[in-house]
Amino acid sequence: MKDDDSLIPIPGRPPSPGMSHWHEHPDEVLCICHGITARAVIDAIRAGKLTTTQEVLVACLAGEACGACKPDIIVLIEDIERESGLAGE
């Protein structure tokens, strides 16, 4: 797990729904502060081969404000890394 400092629970925010949720609902807003959809975050991670929430922040601003979406971003990064690893086998 990366960026452990960003995993502090935010009161009132549900737990991270996980990758399958975002794949099924890619047009849902993942980063509420900036209105950024899961699809935009997934595309940024894949296009830039991003591996940290800081890189995602620079690429598309997700996670730049309250940080409540960072656990979801980490889930996406890890699942895309896993997906990429499987593709290379």
Ligand code: FES
């Ligand atoms: S929900 Fe993404 S920074 Fe607040």
